[in-house]
Amino acid sequence: MYTQAMDIPDEPGKKLASVSTTVSDQEAAFEARIDADGRIEPQDWMPDAYRKTLVRQISQHAHSEIVGMLPEGNWISRAPSLKRKAILIAKVQDEGGHGLYLYSAAETLGTSRDQMLEGLHSGKAKYSSIFNYPTLNWADVGVIGWLVDGAAIMNQIPLCRCSYGPYSRAMIRVCKEESFHQRQGYEALLVMMQGTEAQKAMVQDAVNRLWWKCLAMFGPPDADSPHSAQGMRWGIKRISNDELRQKFIDATVPQAKVLGVTLPDPDLKWNEERQHHDYGQIDWQEFWNTVEGNGPCNKERLATRVKAHNDGQWVRDAALAYTRKQQQRAQKEAA
């Protein structure tokens, strides 16, 4: 799964760090590699602002994977068939795996997983706002696969070419799995749309609730997204928010038609001149409210993560204590 546009600052209103204007030899080498579309590796010199931006971006992404386990996990116990239960457990487990690769990728930049989790648990670090909405019927699971993971893929494919090597490599694997999730989600919805009236109504209800939230996942319009330019320059961001959003809409409209659901936007129509779909206004105030912590589930999601972490403290302590004892025993034996 995925985080929203990568240029959401963790602290609203705080400007992102800017590139130094003093050009050292190291910096020149860095810039040259970026210009040549090469990869920056952990041992390479990099500007502090590049490192900080990446840590923020990758950790936001990792947190999104972990928090994203909750809304879908909400349906594991109630999955209406054993096949769907197994698919859902495997999917949520994959999201956990993505979190793991991404925390590891961010650790190569010198920030520990504990530090990143502290950022999440204290409410300082952001995660994708899409997970602050509730999953209210079984079709939400399919729609998250189709639309949320679909939007994620649009955003993530360009990140496979991100200038930071460990992140780009993690994204290649993540994208393969996300693409599988998207097809599984769509397939589940196809089956429901061929089913009873109640099943069809569930799918439409889930689409109605999630469509606009998915469009907002691409982040604010380019005109209001001043930090994008720097990300583009560094090869961390490859395609603008609006371009990705448009691409997602153009790809999704025919899929909705095949499925037989209505996308809840009366202004959605093909524009022959632009060769793209026109679409209605996204409610950005609602988006920012949710990003800033005041969405329907922000408090529950965060409290759930904090509780799992705190409740697990004794388990982690036990593992460490046992390892230490083992080491001491081994040292004694060796002595």
Added chain:
Amino acid sequence: MNAPVDYLLHLADNAVVLGQRNAEWCGHGPILEEDIALANVSLDHIGQARLLYQLAATRLGGDATEDKLAYFRDETQFRNYTLLELPHNGPLVGYAVSDRDYATTIVRNFLYGALMVLVWDALEKSPDADLAAIAAKSLKEARYHLHHAADWVVRFGDGTEESHKRAQAAVDHLFGYTEEFWTSSAAEDAAVAAGAGVDVRSLRAAWDAIVNETLAEATLVRPQVRGYVPEGKHGRHSEHLGYLLGEMQGLARAHPGATW
């Protein structure tokens, strides 16, 4: 000869109920690696349940399906061990929603895993070729489950004072429920008589050896067990299975006949 359907259902119900329980940790694990591991254990159990229910459905014929067997049988028709339906919070009783204690989860997986490596190993040699094939696949999984759980039992027992206390409390709470393993049931007796099943009582010494060795390494004490012997495999369950099935079956039952 083939194993009777009731025997397959006993094995399948064990797997689905424990799979359902372990999946409750998904997204709530004590550390990300364990969250993923527990989801994997759960996934294995759901997979085993599916194969066993499918085999039972084929043998029942008519309109039986894996999902009808999992979702449309009532509590008293379930034949799982009572041990597997208990909530994760130890002896502090919890119903539909309650806190989870990882020591309870791990000790349960350990006690059941120690049994199932022996059961699947025996069933792998069953003349019931379909069951033997399921056993061969499940044996590999059960070995991993036992390995995973036993490692944590040792870490808890020989870890911190708190982890030791929690692990011992979980052992004390759960051990009595294992007595059900060694009682007989009509389904098991019929499977043994047909030559297709395993007499679990014959595995007791081997189970004791696995359990005693790990508990000793973990510095945990095996409790004396007396009195009540659970009867889940006869369809007489604890208060907890009704909630588990209510949650698991509710959506499917609200839309009978729907395909998902």
